Amino acid sequence: MLHLCGKPHFRYSCLMFLVWVFQLVGLNSGFGLDSGLNQSLTYIWPLPCEHTSGNETLTVNPALSLSIIGHGGSFRILREGFRRYKRIIFKFSSGISVSRNSRRIRSLYDISALRIIVKSGSDELKLGVDESYTLFVDKTEGKSIVWETIIEASTIYGALRGLETFSQLCAFDYTTKSVQISRAPWYIKDKPRFAYRGLLLDTSRHHFPVDAIKSIIESMSYAKLILMHFLSRYLHIQNCGMVLTQNGSAIPSRMRVELSGIHVMAEVDVPGHAESWGAGYPDLWPNATCREPLDVTKNFTFDLISGILSEIREIFPFELFHLGGDEVNTDLWASFVLTDCWNKTRHVKQWLDKNKMKPKDAYRYFVLKAQEIAISKNWTPVNWEETFNAFAKNLNPRTVVHNWLGPGVCPKAVAKGFKCIFSNQNVWYLDHLDVSWDEVYYAEPLEGIGNASKQELVIGGEVCMWGETVDTSNVQQTIWPRAAAAAERLWSTEEALSADNNSVLQRLQYFRCLLNRRGVQAAPVTNYYARNPPSGSGSCYWQ
Amino acid sequence: MLHLCGKPHFRYSCLMFLVWVFQLVGLNSGFGLDSGLNQSLTYIWPLPCEHTSGNETLTVNPALSLSIIGHGGSFRILREGFRRYKRIIFKFSSGISVSRNSRRIRSLYDISALRIIVKSGSDELKLGVDESYTLFVDKTEGKSIVWETIIEASTIYGALRGLETFSQLCAFDYTTKSVQISRAPWYIKDKPRFAYRGLLLDTSRHHFPVDAIKSIIESMSYAKLILMHFLSRYLHIQNCGMVLTQNGSAIPSRMRVELSGIHVMAEVDVPGHAESWGAGYPDLWPNATCREPLDVTKNFTFDLISGILSEIREIFPFELFHLGGDEVNTDLWASFVLTDCWNKTRHVKQWLDKNKMKPKDAYRYFVLKAQEIAISKNWTPVNWEETFNAFAKNLNPRTVVHNWLGPGVCPKAVAKGFKCIFSNQNVWYLDHLDVSWDEVYYAEPLEGIGNASKQELVIGGEVCMWGETVDTSNVQQTIWPRAAAAAERLWSTEEALSADNNSVLQRLQYFRCLLNRRGVQAAPVTNYYARNPPSGSGSCYWQ
Structure with missing residues (x-):
């Protein structure tokens, strides 16, 4: 049997042949930057505020x-x-031995050092923390001290965003087996459009x-989302415990959240959606x-609410706290839940009558009292929009109104001075x-609000x-890539996006593949239903 | 505002209250062993050959x-x-500080040491490597040298299977925040029913x-699967390169495969399904x-086949090599592919005539020649069943016949002496x-074969x-949990399973939750279509 690879008349070894097939065939569903991608596009998600680039690799x-x-x-x-x-x-080049970072080794690479300058x-980690940064990537030739890549930021959190952007510029090249940055030199000046970018x-x-929760938090940082709104209606804090409670293992988890620069906001939804509390204390129920x-x-x-919030306060350092208040006061629910349960329980009905309240008044009373409790614990209360829709003038002026029922609520809320x-x-x-x-992408949070x-x-x-x-089996592909579409809306300015020449879809497809490479099960972008499987064979980039 | 938790008339702190709610409500979709699971069942997947257990925790x-x-x-x-x-x-107790493994600390736990005894x-890592092991878990009281847990195995791979079983006995208890083994003492004697348990x-x-590939290999070891059949029809070895090629980063990946005790078998499918090769060498195509x-x-x-196989041989140490050979010789394909392409290309037609061959003879000639090449490189060839169906008497007797078209092929193959x-x-x-x-579960590989x-x-x-x-977005929930159903069929003896009292579904649901806990996106077990989302709220255990 001939051993083909030994033959001198083959220019490439068989392995190189395989590589060659891989590159030529175009059937590769690969991730290298030589995969027929449009090299003139800026594959950074979300798109930075300002950027210039060159032609060097x-x-x-x-x-x-x-x-x-x-x-x-x-x-x-x-x-x-x-x-x-x-x-x-360097995930893909993890096996490449780097014995010492000697001058000789350094000279093989264009970029060997990263300098980060932090002003503050x-x-x-507060809401509105300065996340701006500048990133400068160039080759410095013939200088003894090389600082090819510089991230400059006001805060460490801005620097983290800059690191994310830097990581997205880096791509593994399958041919040279090295990490490369194309279109250098890069100059990027960036900051978020909105402070609150939540999931x-x-x-x-x-x-x-x-x-699974840790992975989601980690993946959020890839899209520069900054806040996880953590909803645990049945209050099984213990369940999510290892991430967020005060037990022995909480501290590393809290650190991890900090490390990604992600806020975590808790929600305790009252007075509705809290039935399960009564399993511990049946007195909380109007009746059995x-x-x-x-x-x-x-x-x-x-x-009890106060006691629980005190405990939670020590676990959640973030300044906002979500008090829910939803799905109680719509017409349907008003007539059903409130009337049915408060009106039909004798002692509650007596109390309502004595206080000259209708159920909807008692609902307001409950929400406002819960707000007071949260504020007394140095929290800014967030409520779902039903509270605003029902009694805007009574709400604590510090309330953040959380829209969900449809468009047009934020314009009304900000007109009345609410966040x-x-x-x-x-x-x-x-x-x-x-x-x-x-x-998802073209939804506009400021729609209907002209006044700056x-x-x-x-x-x-x-x-x-x-x-x-x-x-656990499908949460990541339900979140991604559509959450990324919202993330760019919340991060990137309209000016930056308008200069993007309709490349959004290609860039988002690239970002979904980037998520896949990083271990996030982001679904194909253009499927008719979110999280559907790919419709057929082919490159990650085109489905 | 009252701070409830300070009050002495509350027996539990608020945090304990939360825990309590969590446990009582039964709305927990949790993983603790106190979640209403049937404690009399043996939650080990696949079920061991023999086991006895007790009543201690x-x-x-x-x-x-x-x-x-x-x-x-x-x-x-x-x-x-x-x-x-x-x-x-100890994933869930990762934050619990263990300052020193002092005698005092050790005395707090029943099990502090694991002894593994390996005979060979x-x-x-060969096919048929001895994977048997015994596992003995008990509390040793009052002895100065404690060896509470012992795994005894012929080979390190048996010991790895024993470790997997041990890990499945361990469950984190949310109340005590410790890892517990219930129903001890355990005595388990185990070995696989089949040597080849593949995905x-x-x-x-x-x-x-x-x-993603590494994660799948890792997850296979949880179900005691032992072989990944790695199919890369377009031969983009480079694409999967980091796992399996000889480049700089291959070695750690190969180690990883070894570490899980998983074989990797490659397939190069000839003469069909190889169109893409011609992109590198168009001479391989009958015509353009x-x-x-x-x-x-x-x-x-x-x-060229020989050269490529030589390269692959160095990358894949496993003794079996898959040569494909499928979807060429069914009636449909015979008339379509062979006739159409070989018959209609002038120089091929001339060659066929000269050698007095019909296309199906040339197909046999091709397959047998590829077998010779593989055997010359010290491989045992595996072929899809079409080759057996078409020319069983010509196949090399070492051939392993790979059934796929339906039931009844293995009985015919083994009757003729093939594996x-x-x-x-x-x-x-x-x-x-x-x-x-x-x-999936009740499929029986030995169906129709009576002779031992x-x-x-x-x-x-x-x-x-x-x-x-x-x-990447959905492969894990398409593989799991159904691959686990096959894994038990391949590992566990009929005797062991027949003593299982119809608990298969409950045990598989438990195993799917175990996979979830380990970061594997296994889908709900009982969904009508595999990998469908859960149909509604509820515990991981019941859907």
């Missing part, structure tokens, strides 16, 4: 080193972030193992057969599987992953 | 130590396996990032417009989404994950 040293300059503060978060991104960037000494995760309908809304008449109810979060269910409820990526000072009251938006038909 | 020390005794050989694989399983077992000094992964229709089957007339064709792999597409093709878990010596020729079976509608 630079190689990046797997032994990339980090240097941080700044006014003190905790750089631990930044160093850990750098390590995390280094693992992502504070590492507090709601409903863990009340199905259990999510801790690792009519279990929600919670008994509005007892001090005990509010004492607002956009989550119009027609476009940003991820469990609505028939909403296509572009319907009023626009500022829209703090951002949130895509909502309700849990009826998602569990 | 033991706690396991997060600082569990390992001691290996044996006749030399590489224990690196075993130590790494132990570390991997320790991460899995060889760590060769085909088709990476030719969609690209799978390296991490008629591209498969490959040109049977040229030495070049077989020289056989069972993959009846009606039940074990995972892309057939309408095949329910129990149809003939039964031994059925080396096992393989579930096939063809790739038309799976990619």
Whole structure:
């Protein structure tokens, strides 16, 4: 038998032949940048505020080193972030031996060092924390001290966003087996359009193992989302415990959240959706057969809410707290839930009569009392829009109104001076599987708000992953890639996007493949129903 | 505002209250062993050959130590396996600080040490490697040297299977925040029913990032599957490269495969399904417009196959090699592919006439020649059943016949003395989404084979994950949990299963939740179509 590869008249070894087939055939469903992608596009998601690029291709040293300059503060978060991104960037070249980062080795690569300059000494992760950064990537030739890549940011969280952008510029080249940055030099100046860029995760309908939640938080940082709204209606804090409670294992998890620069906001939904509380304390139910809304008449109810919120306060450092208040006061629910349960329980009915209240007044009373409790614990309360729709003039002026029922609510809320979060269910409820990526993408949180000072009251938006038909098996492909469409809407300015020459779909398809490469099960972009399988064979980039 | 938790008349702190609600309500979709599971069942998947258990609950020390005794050989694989399983077992208690494994700390736990005894000094991973093990879990009281848990095995691979079983006995208890083993003492004696327990992964229709492939290999070890049949029809070895090629990063990946004790078998499918080769060497095509089957007339064709197989041989140490040979010789294909392409290409037609061959003779000639090449490289050839169906008497007697078209082929193959792999597409093709878990489960590889010596020729079976509608976003929930149903059929003896009292569904549902906890996106078990979302809210265990 002939051993073909030994023959000198073959220019390539067989392995090279295989590589060659791979590249030529075009059947590759691969991820290399030579896969027929339009190289003139800027494959950064979400698109930065400003950027310029060139025509050079630079190689990046797997032994990339980090240097941080700044006014003190905790750089631990930044160093850990750098390590995390280094693992992502060099995942495919993990086996390439880098014995020492000697001058000789360094000279083989165009980029061997990353300098991060942080202006602020504070590492507090607040809503509206300065996430701006500039990123400069170039080759420095003939200089003894090389700082080819510089990220400059006000805060470590801006620097983390810059690292994410840097990681997206890096692509593994299958031919040279090295990480490359094409179209260098790059100059990127970036900052978010909205401070609040959220994802709601409903863990009340199905259990999510801790690792699944961690993976989702990690994936959010890839799209520069900044907030997970953590909904656990049945209050099984213990269930999500390892991430968010105070037990022994909470601290590393909290660190992890910090490390990704992601806020976590909790929701305790009262007075509706709280029936399960009564399993522990049946006194919370109006009566044994009519279990929600919670008994509005007892001090005990509010004492317990206060106690629970105190415990939660220590676990959730974030300044916003979601008090729910939804699905109680629509006409349907008003007549059904309130009348049915409060009116038909003798002691509640007596209390209502004594206080000259109708059920809807008691609902207002309950919501406002819960708001007071949250505010007393140094929280800013968030409520679903039903509370605003029912008694806007009574709401605490610090209330953040959380839109969901449809369009047009944020304009009304900001007109009355309230802050607002956009989550119009027609476009940003991820469990609505028939909403296509572009319907998500072209939703506009500021629609109907012309006045600049009023626009500022829209703090951002949130895509909502309700849990009826998602569990660990399919949550990631239900969230992604559509959450990314909203993420760009919330991060990128209209100016930046308008210069994008209709490349959105191609860029989003690229980003979905990037998510896949990073271990996130993002579904094909253009499927008719979200999270459907790919319709047939082919490249990740085109489906 | 009252701070409820400070009040002495509350027996529990609020956090405990939350825990309590969680446990009482029964709305928990949790994973704790107190979730209404039937505690009398043996939640080990696949079910071991023999086992006895008791009524004690033991706690396991997060600082569990390992001691290996044996006749030399590489224990690196075993130590790494132990570390991997320790991460899995103590995932939920990762934050619990274990300062030192002092005698005092050890005394807090029932199990603090694991002893593994390995008889063989060889760590060769061959088909039919001895995977038997015994596992003994008990509490040893009042003894100075404690060896509460012992795994005894002939080979390190048996020991790895024992570790998997041990890890499945361990469950995190949310109340005590410790890892517990219930129903101790355990005595388990186990070994596989079939040596070949495979999963085909088709990476030719969609690209799978390296991490996705690694995750699948890892998940296979949870179900004690032992072989990944790696199909890459378009030969983009480079594409899967990081796992399986010889480039710089291959070595760690190969180690990883070894570490899980999983074989990898490659397939190069000739002469059909190889059209893409001609992109590199158009001479391989009969003519420019008629591209498969490959040109049977040229030495070049077989020289190239030989060269490619030589390269692959160095990458794939496993003793079986799959030569395909499918979808050429069915009536449809015979008339279409062979006649159409070989008959209509002038120089091929002339060659056929000169050699007095019909296309089906040339197909046989091609397959047999490819077999010779594989055998010359010290491989045992595997062919899809079409080759057996068409010219059984010409096939090399070492050929392993790979069934797929339907039932009844293995009985014919073993009757003629061939080894056989069972993959009846009606039940074990995972892309057939309408095949329910129990149809997969109750498929029997030995059906129709009464003679014991003939039964031994059925080396096992393989579930096939063809790739038309799976990619990174949904491959895991298409594979799992149904692949686990086949895995138990291939591992567990009929005697062991018959004593199982119809608990299969409950045990499989438990195993799917176990997979979820370990980061595998296994779909609900009882959905009408595989990989459908859960139909509604509820516990992982019941859907």
